[in-house]
Amino acid sequence: MKRSLGPFVSLLSGVLFGVGLVVSGMTSPAKVQGFLDLAGAWDPSLAFVMGAAVLSCGAFSWVARRRGAPVLDASFSVSESRTIDRRLLTGAAVFGVGWGLCGVCPGPSLVSLGTTGLWPLVFVAAMAIGARAETAITLGLGSRTATPETPI
Amino acid sequence: MLSFLPAVVGGALLGGAAGLVYLLRGRVAGIGGIFGGAIATQSVDGREGRAHRLFFLLGLLLAGFGAARVAPSALGSPSTPLLVVAIAGLLVGFGMQRGSGCTSGHGVCGLARFSTRSLVATLTFMATGFATVFVTHHLLGGPR
Numbered sequence: 001m002k003r004s005l006g007p008f009v010s011l012l013s014g015v016l017f018g019v020g021l022v023v024s025g026m027t028s029p030a031k032v033q034g035f036l037d038l039a040g041a042w043d044p045s046l047a048f049v050m051g052a053a054v055l056s057c058g059a060f061s062w063v064a065r066r067r068g069a070p071v072l073d074a075s076f077s078v079s080e081s082r083t084i085d086r087r088l089l090t091g092a093a094v095f096g097v098g099w100g101l102c103g104v105c106p107g108p109s110l111v112s113l114g115t116t117g118l119w120p121l122v123f124v125a126a127m128a129i130g131a132r133a134e135t136a137i138t139l140g141l142g143s144r145t146a147t148p149e150t151p152i
Numbered sequence: 153m154l155s156f157l158p159a160v161v162g163g164a165l166l167g168g169a170a171g172l173v174y175l176l177r178g179r180v181a182g183i184g185g186i187f188g189g190a191i192a193t194q195s196v197d198g199r200e201g202r203a204h205r206l207f208f209l210l211g212l213l214l215a216g217f218g219a220a221r222v223a224p225s226a227l228g229s230p231s232t233p234l235l236v237v238a239i240a241g242l243l244v245g246f247g248m249q250r251g252s253g254c255t256s257g258h259g260v261c262g263l264a265r266f267s268t269r270s271l272v273a274t275l276t277f278m279a280t281g282f283a284t285v286f287v288t289h290h291l292l293g294g295p296r
Contacts, residue, residue: 006176006204007203007204007207008207009172009176010173010177010203010204010205010207011207011210012211013173014169014208014210014211014213014215015212016169016172016211017169017208017212018212018213018214018215018216019165019215019218019219020163020164020166020167020168020169021162021215022215022219022226022227023165023226024159024161024163024165025162026166027226027227027228029228029229029230030228030231033285036282036284036285037285037286038285039290045156045159048159049159049160049162049163050263051163052160052162052163052167053163053164053167053170053260053264054167054260055164056163056165056167056171057167057174057260057261057264058171060170060171060172060175060264061175061261061264061265064171064174064178069178070176071175073178073179075178076178076179077178077180077197077201078174078265079180082269083269084268084272087251087252088269088276091249091250091252091273092253092258092272092273092274092276092277092280093247093251093276093277093280094243094246094247094251095243095246095247095251095277095280096279096280096281096283096284097243097280097281098241098242098246099244099255099277099281100280100281100283101232101236101239102230102240103230104230105255106183106244106255106256107166107183107212110187110212110213111213112216113213113216114213114214114216114217114219114220114227115216115220115227116220119230119234119237122234122237122238123237123238123241125241126237126238126240126242126245127187127244127245127248128187128245129245130245130246130247130249131191133242133245133246134245134249134250138250
């Protein structure tokens with residue numbers, strides 16, 4: 001019973017998340033770039049989006065941590081990594097450049113697939129290629145030091 | 153002040169959705185991780201993890217289809233040529249995979265869990281985002 005609810009929760013959360021992106025203005029690239037344009041007519045509203053999102057997500061996270069385990073699944077599947085390395089920094093830096101170029105980040109691009117426009121298809125396809133390329137490069141570099149028998 | 157109301161309501165909604173995923177399913181609702189996991193050849197956490205990601209993505213699409221009918225003006229388009237859109241998509245995909253997160257994964261879920269990694273990542277992509285818009289909008293005199 002508990003387990004069968006899982007996919008429904010995932011679907012409903014996806015819908016709510018998407019509606020939140022639309023209501024907040026994140027699906028408007030012009031508005032996102034307005035926030036990133038400190039030297040222009042700066043639009044601070046996305047700071048409010050982030051602040052409200054962190055607070056409401058934080059409230060749920062706090063309850064979740066106090067319970068010690070999630071309600072439906074057996075355990076948390078969360079990275080507990082604390083290392084701040086070059087991968088994190090260069091990845092985030094490249095991400096920010098792409099985000100600033102068009103004012104589009106992953107969530108809004110996927111929501112925009114619901115329109116008839118061509119650009120979301122182009123963006124999402126490029127995003128998939130970029131992500132797969134990164135994985136390929138990382139695995140390729142790793143395999144040089146690993147023994148050939150090691151499964152990656 | 154009232155103009156910030158949609159920002160606050162929308163933010164609380166998407167943060168609440170991410171929080172629900174964490175409380176009920178113990179997973180981080182970072183779009184980068186969900187998308188990256190969905191397009192990977194192998195699922196790192198079995199069939200259940202894959203199903204979660206596909207259902208969540210389906211939910212995002214449904215929201216998009218709904219918004220396109222109810223509030224089409226809320227779904228804008230970038231003012232840049234498609235070639236730039238493609239380049240931006242490549243960089244966003246590459247960066248989120250390398251940095252293990254995006255605006256939602258680090259900027260919302262990570263900060264909500266007081267993750268220092270996520271704070272550093274968020275400050276970094278904000279900084280390069282600000283810098284990029286400064287270059288395209290002011291130095292190159294791009295879209296205004």
